[in-house]
Every structure is written in structure tokens, then in C-alpha cells.
Amino acid sequence: MITLDDISTAVISLIRLGAVFRFIYCMICLQSAEEEQARYRKRAKNTVVFYVIAECIWQIKEIVFYYYNI
Numbered sequence: 001m002i003t004l005d006d007i008s009t010a011v012i013s014l015i016r017l018g019a020v021f022r023f024i025y026c027m028i029c030l031q032s033a034e035e036e037q038a039r040y041r042k043r044a045k046n047t048v049v050f051y052v053i054a055e056c057i058w059q060i061k062e063i064v065f066y067y068y069n070i
Contacts, residue, residue, distance in 0.1 A: 005065075012058050019051040 026044035030037055 008058075008061065012054070015051070015054045019047055019054070022047045 023044055026040045026047060030040040030044065033040065
């Protein structure tokens with residue numbers, strides 16, 4: 001039986017992998033595209049911000065589950 005905790009663990013794993021690959025992709029494109037450096041720098045920054053927000057949401061979920069003993 002798949003529980004809510006299993007699903008949330010899978011989703012956060014996908015978010016982590018996606019953010020890492022997106023950041024690496026932006027860094028590779030940043031090196032190759034001279035005229036579009038500002039665009040890829042902004043995309044990389046937005047990827048990091050997204051990852052930090054996703055991790056904060058994950059931690060808030062864990063705190064709520066711990067508090068209510070779910």
C-alpha cells in the first residue's frame with residue numbers, strides 16, 4: 001500500500017533531481033552562449049530559489065506531521 005509519506009518522498013526526490021539537472025544545464029549553456037548569459041544566469045538563480053522553497057515546504061510538512069503524530 002502506498003502511503004502519503006511514500007508519495008511525498010518520491011516527489012521531493014524528483015524535485016531535487018530536476019533542480020540539480022536544470023542547474024547543470026543552465027551552467028553548461030552559460031558557458032556556450034555568450035549573448036544569452038544573462039538569461040541563463042537568471043534561470044540558474046530561479047532554479048536555486050525554487051529548490052530552496054521546495055525544501056522549506058518539505059520541512060514544514062515534516063514539522064506538521066511530527067506535531068500531529070501522523
